[in-house]
Structure formats: C-alpha cells, structure tokens
Amino acid sequence: MEKKESRPIAVIECCEEIPCNPCMSACPHHAIVIEGGIHHIPQLKPELCVGCGICVARCSGQAIFVVGQEQDYGVVSFPYEMLPLPEKGMIVDGTDREGQTVCQGEILKVMIAKNFDHTTVVTLKVPLGKEDTVRGFRFREDR
Amino acid sequence: MGITREIETEVAIVGAGPAGLSAAYEIAKAGGEVAIFDENERPGGQLFKQIHKFFGSSRHGAGVRGIHIGSKLLADCEEAGVEIHLNAVVYGIFPDAELGVIIDGHSVRVKAKKVLIATGATEKALAFDGWDKPGVMGAGAFQTMMNVNYVLPGQKVVMIGSGNVGLVVAYQILQAGGKVEAVIEAAPAVNGYSVHANKLKRQGVKILTSHTVKRVLGESSVEKVEIAKVDEHFQIIEGTEELLDADTVCVAVGLTPSIELLKMAGVEMTFLPKMGGFIPLHNEYMQTSDPDVYVAGDSSGIEEASSAMEEGKLAGVCIAGATGHLTEEEQQSRMQEIRESLLALRSGKGGEGRRAGNQEIVRRYEEWKRKNQDQ
Numbered sequence: 018m019e020k021k022e023s024r025p026i027a028v029i030e031c032c033e034e035i036p037c038n039p040c041m042s043a044c045p046h047h048a049i050v051i052e053g054g055i056h057h058i059p060q061l062k063p064e065l066c067v068g069c070g071i072c073v074a075r076c077s078g079q080a081i082f083v084v085g086q087e088q089d090y091g092v093v094s095f096p097y098e099m100l101p102l103p104e105k106g107m108i109v110d111g112t113d114r115e116g117q118t119v120c121q122g123e124i125l126k127v128m129i130a131k132n133f134d135h136t137t138v139v140t141l142k143v144p145l146g147k148e149d150t151v152r153g154f155r156f157r158e159d160r
Numbered sequence: 161m162g163i164t165r166e167i168e169t170e171v172a173i174v175g176a177g178p179a180g181l182s183a184a185y186e187i188a189k190a191g192g193e194v195a196i197f198d199e200n201e202r203p204g205g206q207l208f209k210q211i212h213k214f215f216g217s218s219r220h221g222a223g224v225r226g227i228h229i230g231s232k233l234l235a236d237c238e239e240a241g242v243e244i245h246l247n248a249v250v251y252g253i254f255p256d257a258e259l260g261v262i263i264d265g266h267s268v269r270v271k272a273k274k275v276l277i278a279t280g281a282t283e284k285a286l287a288f289d290g291w292d293k294p295g296v297m298g299a300g301a302f303q304t305m306m307n308v309n310y311v312l313p314g315q316k317v318v319m320i321g322s323g324n325v326g327l328v329v330a331y332q333i334l335q336a337g338g339k340v341e342a343v344i345e346a347a348p349a350v351n352g353y354s355v356h357a358n359k360l361k362r363q364g365v366k367i368l369t370s371h372t373v374k375r376v377l378g379e380s381s382v383e384k385v386e387i388a389k390v391d392e393h394f395q396i397i398e399g400t401e402e403l404l405d406a407d408t409v410c411v412a413v414g415l416t417p418s419i420e421l422l423k424m425a426g427v428e429m430t431f432l433p434k435m436g437g438f439i440p441l442h443n444e445y446m447q448t449s450d451p452d453v454y455v456a457g458d459s460s461g462i463e464e465a466s467s468a469m470e471e472g473k474l475a476g477v478c479i480a481g482a483t484g485h486l487t488e489e490e491q492q493s494r495m496q497e498i499r500e501s502l503l504a505l506r507s508g509k510g511g512e513g514r515r516a517g518n519q520e521i522v523r524r525y526e527e528w529k530r531k532n533q534d535q
Binding site for chain 1: 353
C-alpha cells in the first residue's frame with residue numbers, strides 16, 4: 018500500500034487474507050504477485066505497473082485504485098458499480114474512505130470495457146495531495 | 161392424491177443450487193444418470209441472486225459474478241444430460257434411497273441407488289421487540305426480492321449483522337437505489353471481509369460495532385429502529401439508545417443447515433455451532449452414516465458458494481465412483497484436485513475456521529464409525 022512513485026500506478030488496499038487471486042491474472046504486465054498460496058496479500062511490483070487500471074475493474078473486492086500525480090494535479094481511478102455513470106468533464110465531490118466530501122474533482126475518464134463486466138473505472142482529477150485521500154465521488158446537488 | 165408416477169434414476173439430488181448442480185455435472189460427465197429435484201421455479205439456489213464478483217482462484221471462476229457462474233453451471237448440466245425437475249418438493253426420504261416428491265401437484269415416487277442432499281441453508285432469526293412487524297425480514301429474502309424479482313421491498317434499511325451476507329446485501333441495496341441507514345454488529349469488530357465493509361464505508365454507510373437492535377417502533381410496519389450499544393457480554397448499556405429512521409430491518413445473523421430431510425433419513429447428526437448448528441456426520445467422501453445418502457454444500461456445514469461448488473464436485477466424484485462410473489484411480493485423482501481447491505478456499509480470514517470445522521466433522525464421523533463397528 019506504500020507508494021513511492023508519483024506517476025499513476027496501482028495501489029492495492031487489500032489488507033486482509035482472502036483466498037482470491039483474479040488481480041494477479043488480470044495484470045497484462047505481471048506487476049501483481051501473490052506468493053505462497055492464494056490467500057496471501059497481493060504485492061505490487063511498481064516498476065512493472067503502467068497504471069492501466071485493468072486490475073481496478075477485475076478486483077472482486079473493489080480494493081485496487083490507480084493513484085498518482087500529473088504536473089499540477091492528482092489523479093485517482095477507482096471502480097464504480099452504481100448508476101447513473103458520471104460523464105467526462107463533470108465536476109463532482111471527491112469523497113474519502115468514509116464517504117466524506119474532501120474536495121472538488123473533475124471526471125477525467127470513464128472506462129467501460131466488455132471484460133470489466135459492468136465494473137466501470139472512473140478517473141478523477143483532484144487537487145495535488147488529495148489523491149491519497151480520495152477514493153470515490155458524489156454527484157453535486159447542482160449538477 | 162395417490163402415487164401417480166414413478167421415476168427411476170441412478171442418482172437423485174435434492175437441491176439445484178451450486179452444490180447440487182456441481183455434483184450432478186460430475187456424475188453425468190462420468191456417464192451416470194442423474195435427476196435433480198428443486199422446490200423453486202428456477203434452478204441455481206442462491207447463485208442467481210449473487211450479482212457481485214466472487215473471490216477465489218481465477219482458475220475456478222473467481223472474478224466472475226455469481227449469476228454468470230450459475231448460468232454456466234446450468235448450461236453444463238443440461239448439456240451433460242442432467243434431468244432437472246423444478247417446482248418439485250421433496251417431502252420425504254425413505255429407506256433404500258427412495259424419495260417422495262410432489263411435482264406440479266402430483267405425487268411422484270423416486271427410486272435411486274444414491275441420494276445427495278444439497279438443500280442449502282436457512283437464515284437464522286433474531287428475536288427483539290417488534291421482530292414480527294412487516295418490514296423485518298431476512299437479508300436473503302430482501303436479496304431475492306431485489307435481485308430475482310426486481311422489487312425493492314424497502315427504501316431505508318437497517319442491516320443487522322456484518323458478516324459477508326450482511327455487507328454484500330447492504331451494498332446491493334445501495335446499487336438498487338435504496339438507502340442503508342446503518343449496519344449493526346454486536347461484536348466489537350466487523351465480521352465479514354474488510355474489503356466488503358470498505359465498499360460500504362466509501363458510500364458513507366455507518367457500520368456500528370458493539371451495537372444491537374433493541375426494538376422496532378411502528379403501528380403496522382417498521383417506522384423507527386431503536387439501537388443501543390452493548391458491553392463485552394453483549395448486554396445492552398442503558399442510556400446509549402438511539403433511534404434510526406427506517407422502513408426495513410434486514411436480519412443477517414448467520415445461517416443454519418437445512419437438515420429436515422437428513423433427519424428424516426435418520427442419519428447421525430452432530431452439533432457444531434461454528435458450522436451453523438446441527439450438521440450431518442459425514443466422511444471425506446461426503447457420505448453420511450447411511451452409505452446411500454451423501455451431503456454437500458451448506459446442508460453439510462455453512463460455508464460459501466465457491467466451497468459449495470467444490471464440495472458438490474467432491475460428492476459427485478465419489479458417487480460416480482460408488483456407482484461404477486469412475487475407476488478407483490480416476491476417483492482418487494479427481495478427489496485430490498478438488499481437495500486442493502477446497503484447501504485453498506478454506507484459508508485466510510474465516511477460512512481457517514471452516515477448514516478446522518470440516519476436519520472436526522470428519523473426525524466425529526470416524527469416531528462414530530469406530531464405535532459402531534465395535535458393537
């Protein structure tokens with residue numbers, strides 16, 4: 018879960034032993050490894066991660082995010098299984114792990130793919146530094 | 161009504177859920193003749209209600225939604241020639257693997273060589289003041305109405321129990337457009353997987369540990385729910401009461417094996433609370449104290465759907481062996497593969513306890529067998 022690079026890469030927030038491994042086979046770059054039995058906690062090899070977000074959609078526990086910084090803003094990608102879907106360019110509230118609003122954000126990307134099987138990967142642009150706290154969004158009342 | 165019809169089959173399976181279907185497929189694939197009987201109008205047991213992606217090994221359907229796993233399993237069974245009787249209530253089991261079944265209102269006698277009871281589980285109830293008011297229901301019942309019948313039975317829900325059933329159903333209520341006022345847990349910590357709990361928390365749902373429901377208020381339906389903190393002995397701490405606005409209370413406080421038919425069959429039972437209560441004694445071949453009666457899935461001890469499918473396969477392979485459709489060698493090698501999958505599924509948080517529970521059941525079976533032989 019520790020993050021040393023600033024470019025957007027996967028952050029695995031799966032901190033409990035669950036017999037589960039789809040994230041490992043989902044990664045086309047072999048950046049996720051689970052050693053010593055499928056209940057062990059997945060580990061990221063940051064140097065191999067390109068931040069594509071496939072694991073975000075494939076994790077059954079919705080516990081993987083892509084987090085990082087671009088030049089002057091932060092980005093967070095997270096799985097989304099609610100309706101309606103947000104649209105690119107929309108201004109929304111960025112929410113934290115407890116669902117509390119922490120900042121304003123802009124929807125940068127809404128990734129839908131057949132093999133994501135109805136899990137959409139949403140990428141949010143947030144103020145620098147907020148990318149480690151924001152893990153979701155809420156539509157604004159005035160949308 | 162009278163007996164109007166007779167069905168003869170090599171293997172009769174009661175319950176077309178994950179365990180029953182998995183067993184049927186193994187038996188039919190090996191060349192056995194299988195008929196499944198299920199009282200519901202649709203097959204799949206609880207699988208078709210599970211719209212979330214399953215955990216487990218990606219080699220065995222993990223990452224796939226339960227509903228899709230169910231459809232695949234059903235198609236496999238149909239292709240392999242499994243006969244599935246729906247709206248078929250098995251009301252009795254008699255000596256020599258004979259079943260009494262009502263199919264579409266007609267009484268049918270089923271004669272088989274081996275019977276597999278894969279009847280699943282029943283939700284445990286929780287008694288509190290007002291628990292009989294309309295709007296108080298099992299989380300599984302809510303899930304059936306929502307995901308199978310597309311009806312949202314309540315808008316503002318209080319979920320009692322933070323096991324995986326409570327957490328998963330609470331999340332699905334949000335997906336269906338309902339509101340979850342809180343998840344209440346009497347224990348000091350969340351019982352289910354933290355990733356499921358975190359999904360809810362990110363949506364702003366409160367999970368209140370060391371809390372219980374005290375009573376439900378409302379004239380003829382749920383209007384308010386009074387909750388309170390509990391101490392380490394699960395006793396309500398007076399003065400900590402709080403009122404929640406809700407129209408529904410979902411109870412998700414665990415499951416107990418559906419063992420009525422097994423009791424009627426007279427098989428040996430054992431009491432093991434951590435596996436859900438009374439459990440039919442069985443050996444590593446999923447065979448009960450009656451050598452013609454097998455068990456698999458939640459009716460042989462409460463676990464989860466992926467384990468139920470593997471256990472079903474295990475029972476299926478053993479029945480295929482016992483009916484001469486697999487050689488001893490084929491059976492043993494398949495059993496070894498399935499055991500390895502089961503060991504993997506019975507690992508990590510919660511899994512270790514289920515592994516120990518299953519070992520305990522088999523140990524008690526062996527003990528019973530030794531005593532029985534001595535007499």
